[in-house]
Amino acid sequence: MRELFRLRNLRICILGNTVTMIGDNAFWLAASIWVKELTGSTARAGVVILCLTVGTMLSPLTGVLVDRFRRKRLLMVTEAVTALLMLTLVTVDGPGQVWLIYLMMFLYGCSAAITSGAFAALREQLMPAELVSTAIGLSQALNQGARLITPGIGLGVLAGWGGHVLAVVDAATFGVSVLCWSLVRIEDPKPVREAQRERWTRHVGAGFRYLLTTALLLQLSFALALAFFAMGFYETLGIAVVTVGLGKPATWVGTLVTVMSLTGLGGGLLAPAIIKRAGPGRTAAAGLALCAVAAVFVAVPHTAVVLAAAAVVGLGLAPVVVSSMTAFQLYTANELLGRVTGAANFVMTGMQGVGIFVGVMLIDVLPYRYLVYLSVAVLAVGALYLATRPEQRRRRLVPAPAGMSGTR
Structure with missing residues (x-):
């Protein structure tokens, strides 16, 4: 573990990823409660996680983007765009705008698929192969740790200030991650493209x-x-x-x-x-x-x-x-x-x-x-x-x- 934290670039990445992980988990849980408050419907609240899951399951398609574009740039652009889209949720003021939350959760799932794939592809530049299992283990531990604190954060912000503030806070966590990645000094080579004549399905x-x-x-x-x-x-x-x-x-x-x-x-x-x-x-x-x-x-x-x-x-x-x-x-x-x-x-x-x-x-x-x-x-x-x-x-x-x- 000490070897990981000796790597400057990796320390910065861990900071950015941890901040967004906390923001993600807090918002995902609270979004269902927000929809429940707006509509009074438990079924409509359940659609929130369904939309997130559908977006995440497009990972085979988003994986093509990860392998076609510069990974660091793609990751930063994806997180910046996600932050801007999150801010559109401040316009939600009743049941008639719940579709915006559904759409955002679907796009959130797509964003998560892109960023997780891009980060996996960037590990080669961030650390030697012998530290990969340690880095993945730390990531798993941080994810489990985030689950311990994020319900209180998400529901607390929702109860105290409402879903609009929660959306702004989550957008800010993406901003922190983009800032962290901008400080990471690694090569970001353009991936070698395969033969363009092949069908996209291949x-x-x-x-x-x-x-x-x-x-x-x-x-x-x-x-x-x-x-x-x-x-x-x-x-x-x-x-x-x-x-x-x-x-x-x-x-x-x-x-x-x-x-x-x-x-x-x-x-x-x-x-x-x-x-x-x-x-x-x-x-x-x-x-x-x-x-x-x-x-x-x-x-x-x-x-x-x-x-x-x-x-x-x-x-x-x-x-x-x-x-x-x-x-x-x-x-x-x-x-x-x-x-x-x-x-x-x-x-x-x-x-x-x-x-x-x-x-x-x-x-x-x-x-x-x-x-x-x-x-x-x-x-x-x-x-x-x-x-x-x-x-x-x-x-x-x-x-x-x-x-x-x-x-x-």
Whole structure:
């Protein structure tokens, strides 16, 4: 970790990213409440996150932009434009303008897809390959830490000053990030363009083709998809665990989320050391196995047991994400990184969405414990699959050489 903070450019990037992360999480949560206040409709409030998700799932398309333009410039322009668009929300004064919030959340999702892909592609200029897992682990820890404080910030600003002020504050966090990136002194070369005669669908599909034809990444993608599918159950299953299993109000789900965020923070910080010893594949397999074992105890109708299980799930899930993202980063040529990152994000978001849908469909049909056990089975399959793949036994990944094609 010390080596990371010795790098001036990376220190500045971490500052900018952390500020925008706090602004993002605070606004995303509060935006739903804002719509609820304006319309009185819970259903219309739920559309907010749907719009954000749809925008995020355009990551295969935004990945093409990341691989076609200068990454630092693209990131700065995207964040500056997002800040300006956020300011349009000050005109929202009633139910008739709620569509502006929906549109902004969709564009927010697109913006997040672009900036995450661009930042992944810029890591090569920001740090040596041996520090990549440490940087990704720190990012995961900061993300979990932000989840602990941003609900209070977002809802506090919304309650005290209203959604207009919250939008201005969020826009200001983008301004801070743009300022930080303007101070970063790195090369921002123009990516090498592929043959323009190829259909645009081939450019968009290059990330998926690379994942499908690179065994190590395909296996990690499959396991990661299973993990996010299983976690998707808990968007509705978590409420049943709390209300039916523990006999507590539905708001107590927030306690479980807080516990998972706390241990997820620790898991993000511990993951790089484990990856260096065991390799990303084994680390991901161990994390999934830990989650599967802990999830069994979520079905126990005892508060202390469920809290402990949530803590272990949070601890185990973080290394799964960090190790997978490390492998995607190191085993993909830079000119493909935007599209590969976009494809991976699409798989994760899409499978989580499928898991949410399955959970909603089954929660009133089956006893909640059956859904818990189904999530355990899915996580166990992912762990067993990775543990038995010879490609995942590598303790060290060699960075992909420049010019590696998407048809490997």
